[in-house]
Amino acid sequence: MIPDFNIGLGTVIILLFALFVSAIRILREYERGVIFMLGRFWKVKGPGLIFVIPGLQQMVRVDLRVVTMDVPSQDVISRDNVSVKVNAVLYFRVVDPERAIIQVENYFDATSQLAQTTLRAVLGKHELDEMLAEREKLNLDVQQILDAQTDAWGIKVTNVEIKHIDLNETMIRAIARQAEAERERRAKVIHAEGEKQAAETLMQAAEMLSRQPAAMQLRYLQTLTQVAGDKTSTLVFPVPVDIVNMLMSKAGGTPPAGGSS
Template sequence: MFIPQIILLVLLGALVVTALRVLNEYERGVIFRLGRCIGAKGPGLIILIPVIDKMVKVSMRILTLDVPNQDVITQDNVSLKVNAVIYFRVVDPVKAILEIEDYMFGTSQLAQTTLRSVCGGVELDDLLSHRDKVNARIQAILDQHTDPWGIKVATVEVKHIDLPQEMQRAMAKQAEAERERRAKVIGAEGEYQAATKLAEAAEIISHHPAALQLRYLQTMREMASESKSATILPIPLDILNVLMPKKAGNTTKD
């Protein structure tokens, strides 16, 4: 006579076990009651009505999405391959379940399309030197389109840009030519500065003739300190001017 009671207790225990759910801190449960969404619950212990309620778990942690290589033609007609990584999280679990069938797949496809569109609208130099602006633009577009799905895009980073070998060689030649141009400009600036200083020195010596004599003596001292068999003595130009005969002036007839 205790068998029906035991069976009833077992059934009640099974119903209690199936009705209880435990959600972690980073999880939310979207509850459907007879096919209608009644909202999200969690974290912690929640109670479901067996057979009537159905729960779909949604993770609220930041998710990482790897965007595979995309063939891109930049604005200046350069073909390359670009890949990226996207960090996003679900901020509204109800929208993430109701508004789109698979938010992971939808975000992935949207990220691939946006990456091709944005990289194709800029030149190669901007893509290489202003990558932060490209990342910000991709993030803004993705965040705008995924907002109705209850998804927030946190960060977008372009990871790798695969350039053709011909373009890499052309960029190497361009960089080499730029370095040579800078070297020539620096050399010309050095010559200009040296000529300027020499002109200033000549101006000072012209006003102070004793400075030329001191320079002459210093040059002789430097040459005498070197161990050489022959010594060359520079002759000041003023001596040559004294030794050269003066030209007779033009005479006028009365």
């Protein structure tokens, strides 16, 4: 009888030890365990060493690190009826493990599907130029909408980045023609502004020179000096009527009727 008793006691001890070992769980610093007692939520445990009673309790591991999710390319029609393909990247993390497990079946898939529909809805309200020039504003709009809708699931959307906007070849050529026309318009405006400023400066210079006749003569002589510096065999220059009249008046002659020689 004693050997049978020892065998039975040894079996019980082995079973208890196996039960104890199977109840041990080790959770990392970034993990939490959602514990259910007989199917009902009990508490959230972790990190570190925890015990889960086999048969009575079940544990679901939840990762609290930031998840990087690639949003697949979406077909979007902008407000000005331009068809584009847009893809993005989504960053989120679990802030409430209890709601992430209880309130939604699969929070990862649910967040992915919600991100796709939200991306199409938000970009569809903007024109193509806004999509290309105001990405930061669009990123913020999508992030705020997703964060508000996933709050009930215990999810925090930290950031949304639109990665790429694909256009068809026809639209790319149209945008290139538009950019070229815009550059030509700016060039013409700059040229016109230069002509306007030059005309104003010349007008001011003419007014200053008209106040002193000697200034006009000095300017004329300076021009002759610049022309004479060129290595040419023939030199042709006009003689202003004002200078001829002045010279004739000093010589006591009759000034010519008009024109220049």
